Amino acid sequence: MARPTIHDVAAAAGVSVATVSKAVNGRYGISASTAQRVLDVVHELGYESSLVASSMRSHRTGVIGVLVADFEPFSSEILKGVGAALHHSRYDLLAYSGTRQRDSEGWERRSLSRLSGTLIDGAIMVTPTVVSASTEIPVVAIDPHTGRADLPTVESDSFAGAMQATKHLIELGHRRIGFLAGRPDLRSSIAREAGYKRALSEGGIAFDPRLVRIGLYQQETSREPAVELLSLPDRPTAVFAANDLSAIAMVEVASRRGLSIPRDLSVVGFDDIPEASQMNPALTTIRQPMQNLGASAAHMLIALMAGDEPEHMHVRLPTRLVRRQTTAPPATA
Structure with a gap:
């Protein structure tokens, strides 16, 4: 079915193309009854003016x-x-x-x-x-x-959120806490790593760079770094992942390796995307609005x-x- 044009609207309403334009754009020069008749036809035919044509006339597209x-x-x-x-x-x-x-x-x-x-x-x-x-x-x-x-x-306050996540793991008794970082080019990723390090420091735990891997905020690119963390001779007992997709990848990899979540490995994410509460077990995470x-x-x-x-x-x-x-x-x- 052909898309209705302004000429189709004008013919159906019994008015000129200029009158249709005035009615659609809310301009003066036509009576209220005529404007309403035109708009009724616009609704009936499903006519929409071209965004490009509109922007050329008014320099605004809405x-x-x-x-x-x-x-x-x-x-x-x-x-x-x-x-x-x-x-x-x-x-x-x-x-x-x-x-x-x-x-x-x-x-x-x-x-x-x-x-x-x-x-x-x-x-x-x-x-x-x-x-x-x-x-x-x-x-x-x-x-x-x-x-x-x-x-x-x-x-979002990524630094404070990362501190909350890491402190939560420390308060549970974890001392070897891994970090699955995000995109190095984003402020959020840098802030989350800084928050992780600050929480370790305040908890009296020395930072160990061997427990840090880069997941790039994506599920598929987080799987190999997750394998690397869990393959360490003295693997972490908990991991803070810089976002929920990375955390989900960590849980998947751990489960495939026969680890029970959270008995053998605790995992915290960041975001609270809908999938975080829907997965089994449901993901502990930092909710950003x-x-x-x-x-x-x-x-x-x-x-x-x-x-x-x-x-x-x-x-x-x-x-x-x-x-x-x-x-x-x-x-x-």
């Missing part, structure tokens, strides 16, 4: 873009938060992943160049590899790169697009420990 490297659990929760924040606004949401270029540094800049000015009025970048962007539209970054942030940013991250970024971006100064240009949200079934005192304690 669309906010969310740029993600991949549609994994973390970014999906972010999108839910952005969508909820935009629910009563005049903005629509466009989720975009540059699949052909997302593995290369700076893919966000190329995506912004492609989208800005024609499809979106502002953008939210999730875990971007860059923290500066020369663009005509306002941009907010969530969980940004390690460099100096020239953009407004929203992130992922949907609130998205909502906060959306509110900040809306203010910037309106020409206003947000109350805070760099927002850090609190985290908290969620105790479930993957942590317990070590069997030898």
Whole structure:
């Protein structure tokens, strides 16, 4: 079935194309009854004006873009938060992943160049590899790169969350605590390793670099590092993983090696994605307010697009420990 055009609407409503344009865009010059008749036909035919054509006329599209490297659990929760924040606004949401270029540094800049000015009025970048962007539209970054942030940013308190996770394991009696790190290029990963080290220090435990491996925040890339940790002659009795996907990989690898969770190995994650509470055993983790991250970024971006100064240009949200079934005192304690 062909997509209805503005000419189809005009013919069905018995008005000119110019009148349809005025009714759709809420302009003056037509009576309320005529505008309502046109809008009824618009609804009946399912007509939608072209975003590109609209942006060429008004230089505004009414669309906010969310740029993600991949549609994994973390970014999906972010999108839910952005969508909820935009629910009563005049903005629509466009989720975009540059699949052909997302593995290369700076893919966000190329995506912004492609989208800005024609499809979106502002953008939210999730875990971007860059923290500066020369663009005509306002941009907010969530969980940004390690460099100096020239953009407004929203992130969780990764340092405090990592301390909570490690202290929880120490309080259970663990002394050999492994760390499955995230992406080295992200501030969150660096902060979580720093929090892990601080908690060890405050607990009187010497940091052992042999107990640290890099999982890159992905389940598939965390399996081999998990095997390496569990293959150590004096393996850890507990592991803090920098995100839930890495923690899930650790639990899978441990189970395949015949270890019982949490009797033989305690595991703590970070994020509290939906899968964390659904797995068996349910994952003890650090809950970061992922949907609130998205909502906060959306509110900040809306203010910037309106020409206003947000109350805070760099927002850090609190985290908290969620105790479930993957942590317990070590069997030898």
